[in-house]
């Protein structure tokens with residue numbers, strides 16, 4: 570079921586106030602070269618992997634603040650005339666216990682809507698894993714996909730929406746907050762700090778859109794988490810998608826290992842865009858040359874249109890707490906300490922229930938040794954049936970490196986069993 574008129578209506582409305590420019594804005598409005606330039610810059614060795622506590626992360630955050638200023642976004646906080654750093658108003662500093670201090674960067678595109686919810690949030694995290702001096706050869710976690718891709722998209726969306734508002738002088742638009750989070754890799758610290766110290770209360774936020782790892786589009790598959798967190802999301806996405814042609818994999822729950830989760834727990838509808846797992850995830854090989862730039866441009870354009878639509882939408886959204894059971898389970902697991910073992914593959918996040926679909930399998934690792942293949946669906950592990958990734962994680966936690974466990978797989982419609990020796994998680 571799709572509703573193409575929805576996207577067209579938005580285009581028509583903006584087309585009027587944007588005489589002659591509509592084509593530029595809505596197809597090819599994204600400047601692919603500028604996306605690629607920003608991504609390559611942030612993912613370059615100059616930024617040393619943007620690790621929390623490293624000066625290069627601060628430089629990357631400053632780069633984002635400068636861009637927000639140059640794009641015409643207002644600083645989030647007032648700065649006294651002549652007081653120190655002119656960029657200071659864009660920073661939201663925080664210091665989580667046991668971690669080095671850092672800051673989120675927030676740029677405001679001011680709207681004039683008076684009644685709540687009057688705000689839309691678009692976010693992406695800047696930090697990554699820094700360097701590992703233990704490694705021989707390449708030691709820098711460039712994080713091109715994770716998450717220079719999301720930050721490049723965030724900057725481009727800010728540029729497009731800011732330019733449109735300047736030209737349209739339109740009314741009844743919501744304020745759009747662009748937030749570049751820090752310390753995501755250390756446990757969503759930046760986004761947690763933001764929601765505990767927000768610019769506007771949660772009731773005033775229509776929705777939060779998160780961009781994390783959007784640079785590896787393959788087979789046009791775009792995974793969107795949180796589509797069940799507002800009753801209207803599926804229809805909205807279905808309305809926008811026909812002009813883009815994504816194979817949308819909707820994940821209803823609002824809980825995951827990314828910054829949207831922090832907003833979801835305060836009852837804000839969330840959407841998290843993701844182009845899928847790959848073998849370079851959290852490795853030094855997550856490099857800029859492996860990015861699908863045309864794909865990134867399309868995802869950026871789609872997200873810009875989504876943010877634009879939400880900023881103009883007349884009616885509120887209906888929050889649905891989909892994923893709260895998972896949240897409770899994750900919280901219990903967090904308290905019981907780190908998971909110690911792995912099977913050596915990346916889950917394919919496009920499957921939400923009915924088992925855990927196997928994504929890229931790491932050569933030589935436990936899963937590969939046991940003959941587990943990409944595309945297999947794990948339905949039981951160590952005698953426990955699995956429905957979701959959370960179940961899988963919970964089941965694995967009960968094992969130590971070297972344990973031999975039975976895995977039941979669904980392959981070509983048949984259940985098969987494999988013995989796996991679980992390995993230490995690195």
Ligand SMILES: [Zn+2]
Nearest residue numbers: 715716781782
């Ligand atoms: Zn990430």
